Amino acid sequence: MKPTINTASASGLEWVKSSYSGNNGNCVEVAALPGGGRALRDSKNPHGPALAFTSSEWAAFIAGACAGEFDLS
Numbered sequence: 001m002k003p004t005i006n007t008a009s010a011s012g013l014e015w016v017k018s019s020y021s022g023n024n025g026n027c028v029e030v031a032a033l034p035g036g037g038r039a040l041r042d043s044k045n046p047h048g049p050a051l052a053f054t055s056s057e058w059a060a061f062i063a064g065a066c067a068g069e070f071d072l073s
Contacts, residue, residue, distance in 0.1 A: 005039055005052045017043055 013031035021027040027043040036055035042048060053061070064070060 005033075005050050013039060015041065015046070 013033070015029040015031045017027050017029045021043075029041050029043050029046070031039045031041075031050075033039055033052065038053045038055075038058040039050040040053065041050035
């Protein structure tokens with residue numbers, strides 16, 4: 001199971017939503033964590049839990065996304 005962080009205790013984080021997100025509410029938000037990791041949360045539940053990723057896990061995800069590993073085609 002992926003580690004989670006309590007977003008209430010991480011209130012100092014700057015959460016960012018993709019500029020590609022519409023106004024339908026089905027979005028995720030990402031925040032930089034101390035040490036270079038990232039946190040990811042559901043924009044519909046900003047006070048709920050967030051997934052925590054190390055910097056190497058996040059880099060692997062971004063590389064996979066850029067390489068098309070998650071394309072639905």
